[in-house]
Amino acid sequence: MKTVMVIGAGQMGAGIAQVCAQSGFNVYLNDMNEAALEKGMKNIEKLLARAVDKGRITDKEKVDTLTRLTPSSSFQDAKNCDLVIEAVVENMDVKTSVFKQLDEIAPAHTILASNTSSLPITEIASATSRPEQVIGMHFMNPVPVMKLVEIIRGLQTSNETYQAIEDMTHKLSKTPVEVNDFPGFVSNRILMPMINEAIYTLYEGVASVEDIDTVMKLGMNHPMGPLQLADFIGLDTCLYIMEVLHEGFGDSKYRPCPLLRKYVKAGWLGKKTGRGFYRYD
Incomplete structure:
Protein backbone atom coordinates (compact mmCIF):
# COMPACT_ATOMS: atom_id res chain seq x y z
CA MET A 1 0.00 0.00 0.00
CA ASP A 181 -20.49 -3.55 12.97
CA PHE A 182 -22.97 -2.33 15.60
CA PRO A 183 -24.52 1.17 15.89
CA GLY A 184 -22.02 3.61 17.40
CA PHE A 185 -19.30 0.92 17.45
CA VAL A 186 -17.53 1.09 20.87
CA SER A 187 -16.53 4.75 21.31
CA ASN A 188 -19.84 6.46 20.58
CA ARG A 189 -22.00 3.67 22.01
CA ILE A 190 -20.42 4.48 25.38
CA LEU A 191 -19.62 8.20 25.02
CA MET A 192 -22.86 9.55 23.54
CA PRO A 193 -25.26 8.08 26.14
CA MET A 194 -23.00 9.60 28.84
CA ILE A 195 -23.23 13.01 27.14
CA ASN A 196 -26.99 12.55 26.66
CA GLU A 197 -27.40 11.70 30.37
CA ALA A 198 -25.42 14.82 31.32
CA ILE A 199 -27.87 16.85 29.18
CA TYR A 200 -30.80 15.15 30.95
CA THR A 201 -29.17 16.06 34.28
CA LEU A 202 -29.16 19.71 33.19
CA TYR A 203 -32.68 19.46 31.68
CA GLU A 204 -34.10 18.13 34.97
CA GLY A 205 -32.45 20.89 36.99
CA VAL A 206 -30.15 18.62 39.00
CA ALA A 207 -27.15 20.95 38.61
CA SER A 208 -25.75 23.76 36.47
CA VAL A 209 -23.69 23.30 33.31
CA GLU A 210 -20.46 24.21 35.11
CA ASP A 211 -21.18 21.99 38.11
CA ILE A 212 -22.05 18.95 35.99
CA ASP A 213 -18.77 19.32 34.11
CA THR A 214 -16.82 19.90 37.35
CA VAL A 215 -18.18 16.67 38.85
CA MET A 216 -16.96 14.67 35.87
CA LYS A 217 -13.59 16.41 35.67
CA LEU A 218 -12.68 16.37 39.35
CA GLY A 219 -14.69 13.34 40.45
CA MET A 220 -14.11 11.03 37.47
CA ASN A 221 -10.79 12.48 36.23
CA HIS A 222 -12.18 13.30 32.78
CA PRO A 223 -9.99 15.89 30.97
CA MET A 224 -13.12 17.72 29.77
CA GLY A 225 -16.68 17.77 31.12
CA PRO A 226 -19.38 16.05 29.00
CA LEU A 227 -21.27 19.27 28.20
CA GLN A 228 -18.14 21.10 27.08
CA LEU A 229 -17.15 18.02 25.08
CA ALA A 230 -20.58 18.01 23.41
CA ASP A 231 -19.99 21.64 22.39
CA PHE A 232 -16.65 20.69 20.85
CA ILE A 233 -18.09 17.70 18.99
CA GLY A 234 -21.11 19.70 17.79
CA LEU A 235 -24.58 19.29 19.26
CA ASP A 236 -26.01 18.44 15.84
CA THR A 237 -23.49 15.58 15.56
CA CYS A 238 -24.35 14.38 19.08
CA LEU A 239 -28.06 14.39 18.22
CA TYR A 240 -27.48 12.56 14.95
CA ILE A 241 -25.46 9.80 16.63
CA MET A 242 -28.05 9.42 19.41
CA GLU A 243 -30.73 9.04 16.73
CA VAL A 244 -28.63 6.36 14.99
CA LEU A 245 -28.27 4.51 18.32
CA HIS A 246 -31.98 4.89 19.14
CA GLU A 247 -33.06 3.64 15.73
CA GLY A 248 -30.41 0.91 15.53
CA PHE A 249 -31.12 -0.66 18.93
CA GLY A 250 -34.78 0.33 19.40
CA ASP A 251 -34.05 0.89 23.10
CA SER A 252 -35.47 3.88 24.99
CA LYS A 253 -32.21 4.33 26.90
CA TYR A 254 -30.80 5.90 23.72
CA ARG A 255 -33.64 8.45 23.36
CA PRO A 256 -32.11 11.91 22.73
CA CYS A 257 -32.82 14.44 25.46
CA PRO A 258 -35.48 17.04 24.44
CA LEU A 259 -33.09 19.82 25.50
CA LEU A 260 -30.52 18.56 22.98
CA ARG A 261 -33.16 18.71 20.23
CA LYS A 262 -34.19 22.22 21.32
CA TYR A 263 -30.62 23.55 21.19
CA VAL A 264 -30.07 22.06 17.73
CA LYS A 265 -33.33 23.60 16.46
CA ALA A 266 -32.21 26.96 17.87
CA GLY A 267 -28.95 26.70 15.95
CA TRP A 268 -26.94 26.44 19.18
CA LEU A 269 -24.58 23.76 17.90
CA GLY A 270 -21.64 24.40 20.20
CA LYS A 271 -18.23 25.94 19.59
CA LYS A 272 -18.63 26.10 15.80
CA THR A 273 -21.64 28.45 16.05
CA GLY A 274 -20.42 30.41 19.09
CA ARG A 275 -23.03 29.01 21.45
CA GLY A 276 -24.02 25.66 22.89
CA PHE A 277 -24.03 24.83 26.58
CA TYR A 278 -21.32 27.52 26.84
CA ARG A 279 -20.81 30.79 24.94
CA TYR A 280 -17.76 31.14 22.69
CA ASP A 281 -17.14 34.81 21.88
Missing part, protein backbone atom coordinates in the same frame (compact mmCIF):
# COMPACT_ATOMS: atom_id res chain seq x y z
CA LYS A 2 1.66 3.17 -1.23
CA THR A 3 -0.96 5.69 -2.31
CA VAL A 4 -3.97 6.88 -0.29
CA MET A 5 -6.86 9.14 -1.20
CA VAL A 6 -8.83 10.98 1.50
CA ILE A 7 -12.30 12.21 0.51
CA GLY A 8 -13.30 15.36 2.41
CA ALA A 9 -10.90 18.15 3.41
CA GLY A 10 -12.61 19.13 6.65
CA GLN A 11 -10.99 18.82 10.07
CA MET A 12 -11.09 15.01 10.10
CA GLY A 13 -10.16 14.48 6.45
CA ALA A 14 -7.27 16.93 6.57
CA GLY A 15 -6.01 15.31 9.77
CA ILE A 16 -6.12 11.84 8.22
CA ALA A 17 -4.33 13.10 5.10
CA GLN A 18 -1.65 14.72 7.26
CA VAL A 19 -0.83 11.61 9.31
CA CYS A 20 -0.78 9.44 6.18
CA ALA A 21 1.64 11.81 4.42
CA GLN A 22 3.81 12.09 7.55
CA SER A 23 4.01 8.28 7.63
CA GLY A 24 5.41 8.06 4.11
CA PHE A 25 2.29 7.49 2.00
CA ASN A 26 1.58 9.49 -1.13
CA VAL A 27 -1.76 11.20 -0.47
CA TYR A 28 -4.48 12.82 -2.52
CA LEU A 29 -6.64 15.12 -0.39
CA ASN A 30 -9.95 15.39 -2.24
CA ASP A 31 -12.81 17.83 -1.90
CA MET A 32 -15.27 19.02 -4.55
CA ASN A 33 -15.43 22.41 -2.80
CA GLU A 34 -12.30 24.31 -3.89
CA ALA A 35 -12.46 26.70 -0.91
CA ALA A 36 -12.70 23.77 1.55
CA LEU A 37 -9.80 22.03 -0.21
CA GLU A 38 -7.61 25.13 -0.02
CA LYS A 39 -8.50 25.61 3.65
CA GLY A 40 -7.71 21.96 4.42
CA MET A 41 -4.28 22.18 2.77
CA LYS A 42 -3.49 25.44 4.60
CA ASN A 43 -4.51 23.92 7.94
CA ILE A 44 -2.15 20.99 7.36
CA GLU A 45 0.70 23.38 6.54
CA LYS A 46 -0.07 25.42 9.65
CA LEU A 47 -0.09 22.33 11.93
CA LEU A 48 3.17 21.07 10.46
CA ALA A 49 4.80 24.50 10.94
CA ARG A 50 3.65 24.48 14.56
CA ALA A 51 5.14 20.99 15.02
CA VAL A 52 8.48 22.29 13.67
CA ASP A 53 8.37 25.25 16.07
CA LYS A 54 7.79 22.89 18.99
CA GLY A 55 10.63 20.58 17.92
CA ARG A 56 8.38 17.60 17.23
CA ILE A 57 9.47 17.32 13.60
CA THR A 58 12.29 18.80 11.53
CA ASP A 59 11.82 21.35 8.77
CA LYS A 60 12.86 18.66 6.26
CA GLU A 61 10.14 16.31 7.56
CA LYS A 62 7.61 19.10 7.09
CA VAL A 63 8.75 19.72 3.50
CA ASP A 64 8.77 15.98 2.71
CA THR A 65 5.24 15.61 4.12
CA LEU A 66 3.90 18.48 2.02
CA THR A 67 5.64 17.05 -1.06
CA ARG A 68 3.71 13.81 -0.62
CA LEU A 69 0.36 15.68 -0.46
CA THR A 70 -1.59 16.45 -3.63
CA PRO A 71 -4.85 18.45 -3.63
CA SER A 72 -7.59 16.78 -5.71
CA SER A 73 -11.01 17.89 -6.90
CA SER A 74 -11.84 14.77 -8.94
CA PHE A 75 -12.75 11.23 -7.89
CA GLN A 76 -10.83 10.10 -11.00
CA ASP A 77 -7.63 10.34 -8.93
CA ALA A 78 -8.85 7.19 -7.14
CA LYS A 79 -7.52 5.31 -10.21
CA ASN A 80 -4.03 5.77 -8.75
CA CYS A 81 -4.81 4.64 -5.19
CA ASP A 82 -4.46 1.49 -3.11
CA LEU A 83 -6.72 2.81 -0.34
CA VAL A 84 -9.47 5.44 -0.27
CA ILE A 85 -10.63 6.81 3.10
CA GLU A 86 -13.98 8.64 3.02
CA ALA A 87 -14.43 11.44 5.58
CA VAL A 88 -17.50 13.32 4.31
CA VAL A 89 -20.61 14.42 6.21
CA GLU A 90 -22.21 11.81 8.50
CA ASN A 91 -25.13 11.02 6.20
CA MET A 92 -25.86 7.58 4.76
CA ASP A 93 -27.18 8.82 1.39
CA VAL A 94 -24.09 10.96 0.84
CA LYS A 95 -21.71 8.18 1.87
CA THR A 96 -23.32 5.48 -0.29
CA SER A 97 -23.26 7.85 -3.26
CA VAL A 98 -19.51 8.44 -2.73
CA PHE A 99 -18.79 4.72 -2.38
CA LYS A 100 -20.81 3.86 -5.49
CA GLN A 101 -18.75 6.31 -7.55
CA LEU A 102 -15.43 5.19 -6.04
CA ASP A 103 -16.28 1.54 -6.71
CA GLU A 104 -16.61 2.31 -10.43
CA ILE A 105 -13.35 4.29 -10.61
CA ALA A 106 -10.86 2.65 -8.21
CA PRO A 107 -8.77 -0.37 -9.33
CA ALA A 108 -9.98 -3.85 -8.37
CA HIS A 109 -7.40 -4.21 -5.57
CA THR A 110 -8.27 -0.88 -3.87
CA ILE A 111 -9.69 -0.97 -0.34
CA LEU A 112 -12.51 1.49 0.39
CA ALA A 113 -12.68 2.71 4.01
CA SER A 114 -15.10 5.00 5.83
CA ASN A 115 -14.29 7.27 8.76
CA THR A 116 -17.94 7.12 9.88
CA SER A 117 -18.43 7.49 13.63
CA SER A 118 -21.73 5.59 13.84
CA LEU A 119 -23.21 4.44 10.51
CA PRO A 120 -23.25 0.72 9.55
CA ILE A 121 -20.30 -0.36 7.40
CA THR A 122 -22.38 -3.26 6.03
CA GLU A 123 -24.91 -0.85 4.53
CA ILE A 124 -22.19 1.40 3.08
CA ALA A 125 -20.50 -1.67 1.56
CA SER A 126 -23.75 -2.76 -0.10
CA ALA A 127 -23.45 0.23 -2.47
CA THR A 128 -20.35 -1.38 -4.01
CA SER A 129 -19.47 -4.52 -5.96
CA ARG A 130 -16.59 -5.22 -3.52
CA PRO A 131 -18.15 -5.44 -0.03
CA GLU A 132 -15.30 -7.71 1.09
CA GLN A 133 -12.93 -4.75 0.53
CA VAL A 134 -14.99 -2.19 2.45
CA ILE A 135 -14.10 -1.42 6.08
CA GLY A 136 -14.47 1.24 8.76
CA MET A 137 -11.51 3.34 9.96
CA HIS A 138 -12.87 5.58 12.72
CA PHE A 139 -10.12 8.04 13.64
CA MET A 140 -10.44 10.20 16.75
CA ASN A 141 -10.33 14.00 16.72
CA PRO A 142 -7.81 15.68 16.53
CA VAL A 143 -6.32 13.01 14.27
CA PRO A 144 -2.62 14.03 14.51
CA VAL A 145 -2.80 13.78 18.33
CA MET A 146 -5.20 10.92 19.15
CA LYS A 147 -3.75 7.41 18.97
CA LEU A 148 -6.90 5.28 18.60
CA VAL A 149 -8.42 3.98 15.36
CA GLU A 150 -11.52 1.79 15.56
CA ILE A 151 -11.34 -0.68 12.68
CA ILE A 152 -14.87 -1.86 11.91
CA ARG A 153 -15.60 -5.07 10.05
CA GLY A 154 -18.73 -5.08 7.89
CA LEU A 155 -20.64 -8.32 7.45
CA GLN A 156 -18.58 -9.26 4.37
CA THR A 157 -15.22 -7.60 5.17
CA SER A 158 -12.49 -10.14 4.40
CA ASN A 159 -9.70 -11.09 6.79
CA GLU A 160 -7.19 -9.91 4.17
CA THR A 161 -8.78 -6.45 4.09
CA TYR A 162 -8.83 -6.25 7.87
CA GLN A 163 -5.17 -7.30 8.14
CA ALA A 164 -4.06 -4.78 5.50
CA ILE A 165 -5.80 -1.94 7.37
CA GLU A 166 -4.50 -3.06 10.77
CA ASP A 167 -0.94 -3.12 9.39
CA MET A 168 -1.42 0.29 7.80
CA THR A 169 -2.77 1.72 11.08
CA HIS A 170 0.41 0.60 12.85
CA LYS A 171 2.45 2.41 10.16
CA LEU A 172 0.53 5.59 11.06
CA SER A 173 1.77 5.11 14.68
CA LYS A 174 -1.85 4.59 15.76
CA THR A 175 -3.36 1.87 17.96
CA PRO A 176 -5.98 -0.22 16.09
CA VAL A 177 -8.94 -1.79 17.91
CA GLU A 178 -11.05 -4.41 16.14
CA VAL A 179 -14.79 -3.69 16.33
CA ASN A 180 -17.81 -5.45 14.87
Whole structure:
Protein backbone atom coordinates (compact mmCIF):
# COMPACT_ATOMS: atom_id res chain seq x y z
CA MET A 1 0.00 0.00 0.00
CA LYS A 2 1.66 3.17 -1.23
CA THR A 3 -0.96 5.69 -2.31
CA VAL A 4 -3.97 6.88 -0.29
CA MET A 5 -6.86 9.14 -1.20
CA VAL A 6 -8.83 10.98 1.50
CA ILE A 7 -12.30 12.21 0.51
CA GLY A 8 -13.30 15.36 2.41
CA ALA A 9 -10.90 18.15 3.41
CA GLY A 10 -12.61 19.13 6.65
CA GLN A 11 -10.99 18.82 10.07
CA MET A 12 -11.09 15.01 10.10
CA GLY A 13 -10.16 14.48 6.45
CA ALA A 14 -7.27 16.93 6.57
CA GLY A 15 -6.01 15.31 9.77
CA ILE A 16 -6.12 11.84 8.22
CA ALA A 17 -4.33 13.10 5.10
CA GLN A 18 -1.65 14.72 7.26
CA VAL A 19 -0.83 11.61 9.31
CA CYS A 20 -0.78 9.44 6.18
CA ALA A 21 1.64 11.81 4.42
CA GLN A 22 3.81 12.09 7.55
CA SER A 23 4.01 8.28 7.63
CA GLY A 24 5.41 8.06 4.11
CA PHE A 25 2.29 7.49 2.00
CA ASN A 26 1.58 9.49 -1.13
CA VAL A 27 -1.76 11.20 -0.47
CA TYR A 28 -4.48 12.82 -2.52
CA LEU A 29 -6.64 15.12 -0.39
CA ASN A 30 -9.95 15.39 -2.24
CA ASP A 31 -12.81 17.83 -1.90
CA MET A 32 -15.27 19.02 -4.55
CA ASN A 33 -15.43 22.41 -2.80
CA GLU A 34 -12.30 24.31 -3.89
CA ALA A 35 -12.46 26.70 -0.91
CA ALA A 36 -12.70 23.77 1.55
CA LEU A 37 -9.80 22.03 -0.21
CA GLU A 38 -7.61 25.13 -0.02
CA LYS A 39 -8.50 25.61 3.65
CA GLY A 40 -7.71 21.96 4.42
CA MET A 41 -4.28 22.18 2.77
CA LYS A 42 -3.49 25.44 4.60
CA ASN A 43 -4.51 23.92 7.94
CA ILE A 44 -2.15 20.99 7.36
CA GLU A 45 0.70 23.38 6.54
CA LYS A 46 -0.07 25.42 9.65
CA LEU A 47 -0.09 22.33 11.93
CA LEU A 48 3.17 21.07 10.46
CA ALA A 49 4.80 24.50 10.94
CA ARG A 50 3.65 24.48 14.56
CA ALA A 51 5.14 20.99 15.02
CA VAL A 52 8.48 22.29 13.67
CA ASP A 53 8.37 25.25 16.07
CA LYS A 54 7.79 22.89 18.99
CA GLY A 55 10.63 20.58 17.92
CA ARG A 56 8.38 17.60 17.23
CA ILE A 57 9.47 17.32 13.60
CA THR A 58 12.29 18.80 11.53
CA ASP A 59 11.82 21.35 8.77
CA LYS A 60 12.86 18.66 6.26
CA GLU A 61 10.14 16.31 7.56
CA LYS A 62 7.61 19.10 7.09
CA VAL A 63 8.75 19.72 3.50
CA ASP A 64 8.77 15.98 2.71
CA THR A 65 5.24 15.61 4.12
CA LEU A 66 3.90 18.48 2.02
CA THR A 67 5.64 17.05 -1.06
CA ARG A 68 3.71 13.81 -0.62
CA LEU A 69 0.36 15.68 -0.46
CA THR A 70 -1.59 16.45 -3.63
CA PRO A 71 -4.85 18.45 -3.63
CA SER A 72 -7.59 16.78 -5.71
CA SER A 73 -11.01 17.89 -6.90
CA SER A 74 -11.84 14.77 -8.94
CA PHE A 75 -12.75 11.23 -7.89
CA GLN A 76 -10.83 10.10 -11.00
CA ASP A 77 -7.63 10.34 -8.93
CA ALA A 78 -8.85 7.19 -7.14
CA LYS A 79 -7.52 5.31 -10.21
CA ASN A 80 -4.03 5.77 -8.75
CA CYS A 81 -4.81 4.64 -5.19
CA ASP A 82 -4.46 1.49 -3.11
CA LEU A 83 -6.72 2.81 -0.34
CA VAL A 84 -9.47 5.44 -0.27
CA ILE A 85 -10.63 6.81 3.10
CA GLU A 86 -13.98 8.64 3.02
CA ALA A 87 -14.43 11.44 5.58
CA VAL A 88 -17.50 13.32 4.31
CA VAL A 89 -20.61 14.42 6.21
CA GLU A 90 -22.21 11.81 8.50
CA ASN A 91 -25.13 11.02 6.20
CA MET A 92 -25.86 7.58 4.76
CA ASP A 93 -27.18 8.82 1.39
CA VAL A 94 -24.09 10.96 0.84
CA LYS A 95 -21.71 8.18 1.87
CA THR A 96 -23.32 5.48 -0.29
CA SER A 97 -23.26 7.85 -3.26
CA VAL A 98 -19.51 8.44 -2.73
CA PHE A 99 -18.79 4.72 -2.38
CA LYS A 100 -20.81 3.86 -5.49
CA GLN A 101 -18.75 6.31 -7.55
CA LEU A 102 -15.43 5.19 -6.04
CA ASP A 103 -16.28 1.54 -6.71
CA GLU A 104 -16.61 2.31 -10.43
CA ILE A 105 -13.35 4.29 -10.61
CA ALA A 106 -10.86 2.65 -8.21
CA PRO A 107 -8.77 -0.37 -9.33
CA ALA A 108 -9.98 -3.85 -8.37
CA HIS A 109 -7.40 -4.21 -5.57
CA THR A 110 -8.27 -0.88 -3.87
CA ILE A 111 -9.69 -0.97 -0.34
CA LEU A 112 -12.51 1.49 0.39
CA ALA A 113 -12.68 2.71 4.01
CA SER A 114 -15.10 5.00 5.83
CA ASN A 115 -14.29 7.27 8.76
CA THR A 116 -17.94 7.12 9.88
CA SER A 117 -18.43 7.49 13.63
CA SER A 118 -21.73 5.59 13.84
CA LEU A 119 -23.21 4.44 10.51
CA PRO A 120 -23.25 0.72 9.55
CA ILE A 121 -20.30 -0.36 7.40
CA THR A 122 -22.38 -3.26 6.03
CA GLU A 123 -24.91 -0.85 4.53
CA ILE A 124 -22.19 1.40 3.08
CA ALA A 125 -20.50 -1.67 1.56
CA SER A 126 -23.75 -2.76 -0.10
CA ALA A 127 -23.45 0.23 -2.47
CA THR A 128 -20.35 -1.38 -4.01
CA SER A 129 -19.47 -4.52 -5.96
CA ARG A 130 -16.59 -5.22 -3.52
CA PRO A 131 -18.15 -5.44 -0.03
CA GLU A 132 -15.30 -7.71 1.09
CA GLN A 133 -12.93 -4.75 0.53
CA VAL A 134 -14.99 -2.19 2.45
CA ILE A 135 -14.10 -1.42 6.08
CA GLY A 136 -14.47 1.24 8.76
CA MET A 137 -11.51 3.34 9.96
CA HIS A 138 -12.87 5.58 12.72
CA PHE A 139 -10.12 8.04 13.64
CA MET A 140 -10.44 10.20 16.75
CA ASN A 141 -10.33 14.00 16.72
CA PRO A 142 -7.81 15.68 16.53
CA VAL A 143 -6.32 13.01 14.27
CA PRO A 144 -2.62 14.03 14.51
CA VAL A 145 -2.80 13.78 18.33
CA MET A 146 -5.20 10.92 19.15
CA LYS A 147 -3.75 7.41 18.97
CA LEU A 148 -6.90 5.28 18.60
CA VAL A 149 -8.42 3.98 15.36
CA GLU A 150 -11.52 1.79 15.56
CA ILE A 151 -11.34 -0.68 12.68
CA ILE A 152 -14.87 -1.86 11.91
CA ARG A 153 -15.60 -5.07 10.05
CA GLY A 154 -18.73 -5.08 7.89
CA LEU A 155 -20.64 -8.32 7.45
CA GLN A 156 -18.58 -9.26 4.37
CA THR A 157 -15.22 -7.60 5.17
CA SER A 158 -12.49 -10.14 4.40
CA ASN A 159 -9.70 -11.09 6.79
CA GLU A 160 -7.19 -9.91 4.17
CA THR A 161 -8.78 -6.45 4.09
CA TYR A 162 -8.83 -6.25 7.87
CA GLN A 163 -5.17 -7.30 8.14
CA ALA A 164 -4.06 -4.78 5.50
CA ILE A 165 -5.80 -1.94 7.37
CA GLU A 166 -4.50 -3.06 10.77
CA ASP A 167 -0.94 -3.12 9.39
CA MET A 168 -1.42 0.29 7.80
CA THR A 169 -2.77 1.72 11.08
CA HIS A 170 0.41 0.60 12.85
CA LYS A 171 2.45 2.41 10.16
CA LEU A 172 0.53 5.59 11.06
CA SER A 173 1.77 5.11 14.68
CA LYS A 174 -1.85 4.59 15.76
CA THR A 175 -3.36 1.87 17.96
CA PRO A 176 -5.98 -0.22 16.09
CA VAL A 177 -8.94 -1.79 17.91
CA GLU A 178 -11.05 -4.41 16.14
CA VAL A 179 -14.79 -3.69 16.33
CA ASN A 180 -17.81 -5.45 14.87
CA ASP A 181 -20.49 -3.55 12.97
CA PHE A 182 -22.97 -2.33 15.60
CA PRO A 183 -24.52 1.17 15.89
CA GLY A 184 -22.02 3.61 17.40
CA PHE A 185 -19.30 0.92 17.45
CA VAL A 186 -17.53 1.09 20.87
CA SER A 187 -16.53 4.75 21.31
CA ASN A 188 -19.84 6.46 20.58
CA ARG A 189 -22.00 3.67 22.01
CA ILE A 190 -20.42 4.48 25.38
CA LEU A 191 -19.62 8.20 25.02
CA MET A 192 -22.86 9.55 23.54
CA PRO A 193 -25.26 8.08 26.14
CA MET A 194 -23.00 9.60 28.84
CA ILE A 195 -23.23 13.01 27.14
CA ASN A 196 -26.99 12.55 26.66
CA GLU A 197 -27.40 11.70 30.37
CA ALA A 198 -25.42 14.82 31.32
CA ILE A 199 -27.87 16.85 29.18
CA TYR A 200 -30.80 15.15 30.95
CA THR A 201 -29.17 16.06 34.28
CA LEU A 202 -29.16 19.71 33.19
CA TYR A 203 -32.68 19.46 31.68
CA GLU A 204 -34.10 18.13 34.97
CA GLY A 205 -32.45 20.89 36.99
CA VAL A 206 -30.15 18.62 39.00
CA ALA A 207 -27.15 20.95 38.61
CA SER A 208 -25.75 23.76 36.47
CA VAL A 209 -23.69 23.30 33.31
CA GLU A 210 -20.46 24.21 35.11
CA ASP A 211 -21.18 21.99 38.11
CA ILE A 212 -22.05 18.95 35.99
CA ASP A 213 -18.77 19.32 34.11
CA THR A 214 -16.82 19.90 37.35
CA VAL A 215 -18.18 16.67 38.85
CA MET A 216 -16.96 14.67 35.87
CA LYS A 217 -13.59 16.41 35.67
CA LEU A 218 -12.68 16.37 39.35
CA GLY A 219 -14.69 13.34 40.45
CA MET A 220 -14.11 11.03 37.47
CA ASN A 221 -10.79 12.48 36.23
CA HIS A 222 -12.18 13.30 32.78
CA PRO A 223 -9.99 15.89 30.97
CA MET A 224 -13.12 17.72 29.77
CA GLY A 225 -16.68 17.77 31.12
CA PRO A 226 -19.38 16.05 29.00
CA LEU A 227 -21.27 19.27 28.20
CA GLN A 228 -18.14 21.10 27.08
CA LEU A 229 -17.15 18.02 25.08
CA ALA A 230 -20.58 18.01 23.41
CA ASP A 231 -19.99 21.64 22.39
CA PHE A 232 -16.65 20.69 20.85
CA ILE A 233 -18.09 17.70 18.99
CA GLY A 234 -21.11 19.70 17.79
CA LEU A 235 -24.58 19.29 19.26
CA ASP A 236 -26.01 18.44 15.84
CA THR A 237 -23.49 15.58 15.56
CA CYS A 238 -24.35 14.38 19.08
CA LEU A 239 -28.06 14.39 18.22
CA TYR A 240 -27.48 12.56 14.95
CA ILE A 241 -25.46 9.80 16.63
CA MET A 242 -28.05 9.42 19.41
CA GLU A 243 -30.73 9.04 16.73
CA VAL A 244 -28.63 6.36 14.99
CA LEU A 245 -28.27 4.51 18.32
CA HIS A 246 -31.98 4.89 19.14
CA GLU A 247 -33.06 3.64 15.73
CA GLY A 248 -30.41 0.91 15.53
CA PHE A 249 -31.12 -0.66 18.93
CA GLY A 250 -34.78 0.33 19.40
CA ASP A 251 -34.05 0.89 23.10
CA SER A 252 -35.47 3.88 24.99
CA LYS A 253 -32.21 4.33 26.90
CA TYR A 254 -30.80 5.90 23.72
CA ARG A 255 -33.64 8.45 23.36
CA PRO A 256 -32.11 11.91 22.73
CA CYS A 257 -32.82 14.44 25.46
CA PRO A 258 -35.48 17.04 24.44
CA LEU A 259 -33.09 19.82 25.50
CA LEU A 260 -30.52 18.56 22.98
CA ARG A 261 -33.16 18.71 20.23
CA LYS A 262 -34.19 22.22 21.32
CA TYR A 263 -30.62 23.55 21.19
CA VAL A 264 -30.07 22.06 17.73
CA LYS A 265 -33.33 23.60 16.46
CA ALA A 266 -32.21 26.96 17.87
CA GLY A 267 -28.95 26.70 15.95
CA TRP A 268 -26.94 26.44 19.18
CA LEU A 269 -24.58 23.76 17.90
CA GLY A 270 -21.64 24.40 20.20
CA LYS A 271 -18.23 25.94 19.59
CA LYS A 272 -18.63 26.10 15.80
CA THR A 273 -21.64 28.45 16.05
CA GLY A 274 -20.42 30.41 19.09
CA ARG A 275 -23.03 29.01 21.45
CA GLY A 276 -24.02 25.66 22.89
CA PHE A 277 -24.03 24.83 26.58
CA TYR A 278 -21.32 27.52 26.84
CA ARG A 279 -20.81 30.79 24.94
CA TYR A 280 -17.76 31.14 22.69
CA ASP A 281 -17.14 34.81 21.88
